Amino acid sequence: MIRDGEQQTIKVVDTFKYLGVLANNNGTAEDDVSRRISIAACAFGKKKEQFLNQYIPIKHRVADYIVFVVLCLLQCIEVRSLLQADVDRLEKYNFRCLRKMLG
Numbered sequence: 001m002i003r004d005g006e007q008q009t010i011k012v013v014d015t016f017k018y019l020g021v022l023a024n025n026n027g028t029a030e031d032d033v034s035r036r037i038s039i040a041a042c043a044f045g046k047k048k049e050q051f052l053n054q055y056i057p058i059k060h061r062v063a064d065y066i067v068f069v070v071l072c073l074l075q076c077i078e079v080r081s082l083l084q085a086d087v088d089r090l091e092k093y094n095f096r097c098l099r100k101m102l103g
Contacts, residue, residue: 019076040093044068
């Protein structure tokens, strides 16, 4: 516990969310990247029937994919310093979804 100038107690935590970004005390983005991939997986799952429907033109499916899934992966990511391993995990998930969509 820490006390501020007004003698209020502030709890010390390992992780917290700030402006949509999951921050932790060691400065890595690993937890945030995992959370983003999880959110994107849920978004893909909710729209899976639409994304995999071969009767919908591919340009419409990809446009919807960008709106519903890619934006979940990249929202506020520009405020983080990512390791190459984090970028690779995001790209790997993105390519896996695109392969599912394109058959």
